[in-house]
Amino acid sequence: MTRSQRLRIVPSQFAVEHLANSTFPEDDEWIALVRAPEGLTVLRDAPAWVDGERWKGFYSDGDSHGLDQPGMLAAVVGPLAESSIPVFVASTYHADLVLVPDHRLQEATEVLREAGHRIAE
Template identity: 80%
Template structure:
Protein backbone atom coordinates (compact mmCIF):
# COMPACT_ATOMS: atom_id res chain seq x y z
CA UNK A 1 0.00 0.00 0.00
CA UNK A 2 1.31 3.44 -0.93
CA UNK A 3 2.13 5.80 1.93
CA UNK A 4 -0.08 8.74 0.92
CA UNK A 5 1.00 11.94 2.56
CA UNK A 6 -0.07 15.50 3.16
CA UNK A 7 2.61 17.78 1.77
CA UNK A 8 3.35 21.46 1.49
CA UNK A 9 5.58 23.55 -0.72
CA UNK A 10 8.29 25.35 1.21
CA UNK A 11 8.16 29.02 0.13
CA UNK A 12 11.94 29.43 -0.12
CA UNK A 13 14.17 28.60 -3.06
CA UNK A 14 17.24 26.53 -2.26
CA UNK A 15 20.71 25.85 -3.64
CA UNK A 16 22.72 22.68 -3.17
CA UNK A 17 26.47 23.25 -2.87
CA UNK A 18 29.46 20.94 -2.76
CA UNK A 19 32.37 22.22 -0.69
CA UNK A 20 35.16 19.69 -1.36
CA UNK A 21 37.67 21.07 1.15
CA UNK A 22 35.34 21.90 4.02
CA UNK A 23 34.23 20.02 7.08
CA UNK A 24 31.81 22.75 8.18
CA UNK A 25 30.50 25.89 6.41
CA UNK A 26 31.93 29.26 7.33
CA UNK A 27 28.48 30.66 8.12
CA UNK A 28 25.29 29.40 9.72
CA UNK A 29 22.91 30.11 6.83
CA UNK A 30 22.50 26.45 5.97
CA UNK A 31 19.39 24.26 6.13
CA UNK A 32 21.08 20.84 5.96
CA UNK A 33 24.63 19.49 5.93
CA UNK A 34 26.04 16.14 4.90
CA UNK A 35 29.72 15.45 5.52
CA UNK A 36 31.29 12.73 3.37
CA UNK A 37 34.86 11.73 2.45
CA UNK A 38 34.67 13.82 -0.73
CA UNK A 39 33.63 16.99 1.10
CA UNK A 40 30.61 18.78 2.46
CA UNK A 41 27.19 19.05 0.82
CA UNK A 42 25.23 22.10 1.94
CA UNK A 43 21.59 23.00 1.35
CA UNK A 44 20.80 26.65 1.95
CA UNK A 45 18.22 29.21 0.99
CA UNK A 46 19.19 30.71 -2.36
CA UNK A 47 20.43 34.28 -2.06
CA UNK A 48 19.08 36.61 -4.75
CA UNK A 49 22.45 36.91 -6.48
CA UNK A 50 23.28 33.20 -6.75
CA UNK A 51 23.66 31.63 -10.16
CA UNK A 52 22.97 28.03 -11.07
CA UNK A 53 20.19 25.57 -10.33
CA UNK A 54 17.56 26.65 -7.86
CA UNK A 55 15.43 24.08 -6.09
CA UNK A 56 12.00 24.14 -4.46
CA UNK A 57 11.17 22.05 -1.42
CA UNK A 58 8.25 19.71 -0.86
CA UNK A 59 7.91 18.74 2.80
CA UNK A 60 5.60 16.52 4.83
CA UNK A 61 2.78 18.44 6.51
CA UNK A 62 3.05 16.56 9.78
CA UNK A 63 5.33 14.04 11.43
CA UNK A 64 5.35 10.34 10.66
CA UNK A 65 6.89 7.49 12.57
CA UNK A 66 10.49 6.70 11.71
CA UNK A 67 9.62 3.02 11.54
CA UNK A 68 6.93 3.45 8.88
CA UNK A 69 8.41 2.02 5.67
CA UNK A 70 7.90 3.51 2.23
CA UNK A 71 7.35 7.16 3.14
CA UNK A 72 10.23 8.52 1.06
CA UNK A 73 9.80 5.92 -1.70
CA UNK A 74 6.16 6.99 -2.08
CA UNK A 75 7.38 10.47 -3.00
CA UNK A 76 10.49 9.87 -5.06
CA UNK A 77 9.13 6.84 -6.95
CA UNK A 78 6.51 8.78 -8.93
CA UNK A 79 8.97 11.64 -9.50
CA UNK A 80 11.60 9.22 -10.82
CA UNK A 81 9.01 7.60 -13.09
CA UNK A 82 8.39 11.08 -14.54
CA UNK A 83 12.15 11.78 -14.91
CA UNK A 84 12.05 14.63 -12.38
CA UNK A 85 15.39 14.96 -10.54
CA UNK A 86 15.33 15.15 -6.75
CA UNK A 87 17.69 15.92 -3.91
CA UNK A 88 16.54 14.75 -0.48
CA UNK A 89 17.32 15.76 3.08
CA UNK A 90 15.52 13.71 5.71
CA UNK A 91 14.57 15.06 9.11
CA UNK A 92 13.23 13.40 12.21
CA UNK A 93 9.66 14.32 11.20
CA UNK A 94 9.58 14.21 7.40
CA UNK A 95 11.61 14.30 4.20
CA UNK A 96 12.52 17.52 2.41
CA UNK A 97 12.33 16.60 -1.27
CA UNK A 98 13.93 19.21 -3.50
CA UNK A 99 12.98 19.44 -7.17
CA UNK A 100 14.33 21.88 -9.75
CA UNK A 101 12.44 25.16 -9.44
CA UNK A 102 11.30 25.09 -13.07
CA UNK A 103 9.76 21.60 -12.57
CA UNK A 104 7.79 22.32 -9.38
CA UNK A 105 4.39 22.51 -11.07
CA UNK A 106 5.02 19.23 -12.90
CA UNK A 107 6.27 17.57 -9.70
CA UNK A 108 3.18 18.75 -7.80
CA UNK A 109 0.91 17.29 -10.47
CA UNK A 110 2.77 13.96 -10.42
CA UNK A 111 2.52 13.72 -6.63
CA UNK A 112 -1.19 14.58 -6.64
CA UNK A 113 -1.82 11.93 -9.29
CA UNK A 114 0.02 9.46 -7.01
CA UNK A 115 -2.53 10.18 -4.28
CA UNK A 116 -0.70 12.75 -2.17
CA UNK A 117 -2.31 15.99 -1.04
CA UNK A 118 -0.39 19.24 -1.43
CA UNK A 119 -1.56 22.26 0.54
CA UNK A 120 -1.99 25.44 -1.48
Protein backbone atom coordinates in the same frame (compact mmCIF):
# COMPACT_ATOMS: atom_id res chain seq x y z
CA MET B 1 1.97 -0.18 -1.10
CA THR B 2 1.17 3.51 -1.69
CA ARG B 3 1.56 5.78 1.32
CA SER B 4 -0.55 8.83 0.53
CA GLN B 5 0.76 11.89 2.33
CA ARG B 6 -0.31 15.45 2.92
CA LEU B 7 2.54 17.64 1.67
CA ARG B 8 3.06 21.37 1.51
CA ILE B 9 5.27 23.37 -0.80
CA VAL B 10 7.88 25.19 1.25
CA PRO B 11 7.87 28.88 0.23
CA SER B 12 11.68 29.17 0.21
CA GLN B 13 13.95 28.56 -2.75
CA PHE B 14 16.97 26.43 -1.94
CA ALA B 15 20.52 26.07 -3.20
CA VAL B 16 22.54 22.87 -2.95
CA GLU B 17 26.30 23.38 -2.85
CA HIS B 18 29.31 21.08 -2.79
CA LEU B 19 32.36 22.28 -0.88
CA ALA B 20 35.24 19.97 -1.73
CA ASN B 21 37.72 19.36 1.07
CA SER B 22 35.57 21.22 3.62
CA THR B 23 34.27 19.92 6.91
CA PHE B 24 32.11 22.93 7.80
CA PRO B 25 30.89 26.00 5.86
CA GLU B 26 32.43 29.40 6.55
CA ASP B 27 29.05 30.90 7.49
CA ASP B 28 26.08 29.78 9.55
CA GLU B 29 23.43 30.39 6.88
CA TRP B 30 22.85 26.72 6.13
CA ILE B 31 19.79 24.51 6.63
CA ALA B 32 21.38 21.06 6.35
CA LEU B 33 24.90 19.67 6.08
CA VAL B 34 26.10 16.27 4.92
CA ARG B 35 29.76 15.45 5.32
CA ALA B 36 31.19 12.79 3.00
CA PRO B 37 34.71 11.68 1.97
CA GLU B 38 34.55 13.90 -1.14
CA GLY B 39 33.58 17.04 0.77
CA LEU B 40 30.61 18.80 2.28
CA THR B 41 27.11 19.16 0.82
CA VAL B 42 25.36 22.31 2.02
CA LEU B 43 21.64 23.02 1.70
CA ARG B 44 20.70 26.67 2.23
CA ASP B 45 18.10 29.26 1.32
CA ALA B 46 19.11 30.40 -2.16
CA PRO B 47 20.68 33.84 -1.85
CA ALA B 48 19.78 36.41 -4.50
CA TRP B 49 23.26 36.14 -6.05
CA VAL B 50 23.11 32.37 -6.72
CA ASP B 51 23.53 31.62 -10.41
CA GLY B 52 23.08 27.87 -10.14
CA GLU B 53 20.05 25.62 -9.91
CA ARG B 54 17.33 26.71 -7.51
CA TRP B 55 15.21 24.08 -5.82
CA LYS B 56 11.72 24.06 -4.31
CA GLY B 57 10.70 21.71 -1.55
CA PHE B 58 7.83 19.47 -0.50
CA TYR B 59 7.54 18.75 3.24
CA SER B 60 5.02 16.89 5.36
CA ASP B 61 2.03 19.03 6.29
CA GLY B 62 1.20 17.54 9.67
CA ASP B 63 1.60 13.87 8.73
CA SER B 64 4.72 13.37 10.82
CA HIS B 65 5.83 9.80 10.21
CA GLY B 66 8.89 9.29 12.38
CA LEU B 67 11.68 6.86 11.66
CA ASP B 68 9.78 3.60 12.01
CA GLN B 69 7.43 3.80 9.01
CA PRO B 70 8.98 2.26 5.91
CA GLY B 71 8.14 3.45 2.41
CA MET B 72 7.24 7.06 3.18
CA LEU B 73 10.11 8.59 1.21
CA ALA B 74 9.82 6.02 -1.58
CA ALA B 75 6.13 6.93 -1.98
CA VAL B 76 7.17 10.49 -2.85
CA VAL B 77 10.41 10.03 -4.80
CA GLY B 78 9.19 6.96 -6.74
CA PRO B 79 6.59 8.81 -8.85
CA LEU B 80 9.04 11.67 -9.39
CA ALA B 81 11.72 9.25 -10.60
CA GLU B 82 9.23 7.58 -12.95
CA SER B 83 8.60 11.04 -14.44
CA SER B 84 12.36 11.74 -14.74
CA ILE B 85 12.20 14.59 -12.22
CA PRO B 86 15.46 14.90 -10.26
CA VAL B 87 15.29 15.19 -6.48
CA PHE B 88 17.52 16.12 -3.57
CA VAL B 89 16.38 14.93 -0.15
CA ALA B 90 17.15 16.15 3.34
CA SER B 91 15.58 13.91 5.96
CA THR B 92 14.59 15.00 9.45
CA TYR B 93 13.47 13.00 12.44
CA HIS B 94 9.79 13.56 11.55
CA ALA B 95 9.66 13.89 7.78
CA ASP B 96 11.60 14.41 4.57
CA LEU B 97 12.27 17.62 2.67
CA VAL B 98 12.08 16.56 -0.98
CA LEU B 99 13.52 19.15 -3.34
CA VAL B 100 12.89 19.38 -7.07
CA PRO B 101 14.34 21.89 -9.56
CA ASP B 102 12.39 25.13 -9.32
CA HIS B 103 11.43 25.08 -13.01
CA ARG B 104 9.87 21.59 -12.56
CA LEU B 105 7.77 22.41 -9.47
CA GLN B 106 4.41 22.50 -11.27
CA GLU B 107 5.11 19.22 -13.06
CA ALA B 108 6.25 17.60 -9.81
CA THR B 109 3.11 18.82 -8.04
CA GLU B 110 0.90 17.24 -10.72
CA VAL B 111 2.85 13.97 -10.59
CA LEU B 112 2.51 13.76 -6.81
CA ARG B 113 -1.21 14.52 -6.93
CA GLU B 114 -1.69 11.80 -9.57
CA ALA B 115 0.14 9.42 -7.21
CA GLY B 116 -2.47 10.15 -4.52
CA HIS B 117 -0.69 12.77 -2.41
CA ARG B 118 -2.47 15.90 -1.22
CA ILE B 119 -0.45 19.06 -1.93
CA ALA B 120 -1.04 22.39 -0.16
CA GLU B 121 0.44 25.42 -1.92
